[in-house]
Amino acid sequence: MKKKVAFYTLGCKLNFSETSTIARDFTKEGFERVEFSEPADMYVINTCSVTENADKKFKTIVKQAQKVNPEAFVVAVGCYAQLKPEELAAVNGVDLVLGATEKFKITDYINDLTKNDFGEVHSCEIQEADFYVGSYAIGDRTRAFLKVQDGCDYKCTYCTIPLARGISRSDSVANVLKNAAEISAKGIKEIVLTGVNIGDYGKGEFGNKKHEHTFYDLVQALDTVEGIHRLRISSIEPNLLKNETIDFVANSNSFVPHFHIPLQSGSDTLLKLMKRRYLTNLYVDRIAKIKATMPNACIGVDVIVGFPGETEELFLETYNFLVGLDISYLHVFTYSERENTEAALMKNVVPKNVRHKRSKMLRGLSVKKRRAFYENQIGQEVTVLFEGENKEGYIHGFTENYVKVKAPWNPELVNTLRAVTLTEIDEDGLVRFNFKENKITA
Structure with missing residues (x-):
């Protein structure tokens, strides 16, 4: 056996x-x-x-x-x-x-x-993690996660990832395309690009700091893969998301108008303490550029609350900064001390009950942001990729710009792309729709 x-x-x-x-x-x-x-x-x-x-x-x-x-x-x-x-x-x-x-x-x-x-x-020893192993996830999903990069050369003061995964290194364009073609051959309609710091794509094995290719080169190459209807960029650092990539996505065959861009704090004081590689003015510029080229783009944001030195005033600076940004949802992380990081030794530690209170406030803001984004999409004609799970009698799916929709369970819809018009937001916050007659995309 x-x-x-x-x-x-x-x-x-x-x-x-x-x-x-x-x-x-x-x-x-x-x-x-x-x-x-x-x-x-x-x-x-x-x-x-x-x-x-x-x-x-x-x-x-x-x-x-x-x-x-x-x-x-x-x-x-x-x-x-x-x-x-x-x-x-x-x-x-x-x-x-x-x-x-x-x-x-x-x-x-x-x-x-x-x-x-x-x-x-x-x-x-983590210094020995200097080779690259390509990978991708498939299964009962309608989308696949395709790894294109591993490790990180950044030194953010709260993060253990460089200690856990080593230096930044990337897959070759040829191997990424081979893996994408394998995924396509299995009938999967969507690929999500993943890595630790995918905007840093192109650094070779063995710590070679020279970029053989850029992330923009990779995006252009992937857009030519046959059979993949959607390509989605997962998390990308704001300082590495270049105008050329945004412009390409806006006019792409396959890349969808959805970005997830870590912010971590809306306070320049804290961004400097975190050793992030940008300040809030650059972040504002990236959001403005995306919305100028793709008005219906979905933008997700990572934020850390309770970082050492985050006073009530600095937290409110982050909160108000996010209120004013044209974004779609937040991923909120409550800061937790990690051994062997600079932040773990910093003074002005924020009490845990304060961290949780601030986290709750930002999660509430995220609900409002997502609702406002969904409301703005009502009446739009979009394409939905339906997923494979029967959830209490409903089938769910996502539009290209990451609006989550629901409909009564129908197994014929699984892993299909259908043209729809978004009609209303249900009481659970998901969106209902009407099918466009005779429009089956794939």
Whole structure:
């Protein structure tokens, strides 16, 4: 009988793409992939260490696996596994911990699946993570996450990602196009480009600082891939989102009018403390440029609240800055101290109850921003890509500019692109629509 393996992914789209690639390696080795809730011989947990919650959740996930099969072999990989390998190895039930370079050779480390008394660690020094492994996530999704870049050369004072993933390095354009063609051949309609710092695309392997290609070169090349109807840029730094890329997306065959641009703070004082590579005036300029070329573009924003030194006055500066920006939604992160970062040693620490209060205020603002954006889209003729899950009798989908829509469940709509007119916002905040007669895009 085939050995069974199950996977659980914490964190970002990049982690999902890497989990999928690791899972395909297991399939090639003769394993059968099953759901994490099912009995398996081995459970692989891809960890995240961006926030304290992601750290804590790991132990819960290990317990879930042990509950289903107490004799299963449990492996931890990912960012937390690179940063705190010994800590993870000490968690009851964990048998193997693999660092940043080892996770892509996971099957090499499995001689048998006998439980260990103590977790075994194979973790490199992060300086050794100087090669690139391409990956993409597919499955029951109507979209795929395609990794194009890894690592980061930035030194933001709150962030452990450079310690967990190493230097900035990129896939070749040829390999990205090969992976995109493979995704297209599987009938997937949308690709989301992912990485740690994708705007820095083009740096080669082994720490080569020279850009062989630019992110703009990559965008142009991907626009020619046949069979992919939508290409979506995930998160891109404002200082690396150039006018040429914005102009190209506005006139592209496949790229959609949706950007996610980290801000982190609307206060120049805090941006400097964070060692971000821009100030608020550049951010305002990027939003204005996008809206001038794509008035209906959706723009998402990352914000951190409760960073050391964030007084009430500086928080309100961020809040008011966001109120005045023509953006569509926020991803709000409550600052949590990370070991081995500059920010963890900073003074003027914001009390946790204040951090949570500010986070709640910004989440409320996000709801208002999304509602206003959706209201502005009513009456628009758009295209919806429908997803594959029946959620309480409804099917959901997204327009090209990331408006989430709903309709009564119809399996014939799954993974199809349909032309619709947006009509009204339902009580749950999602948008209803009417189909355009005889218009089936794909």
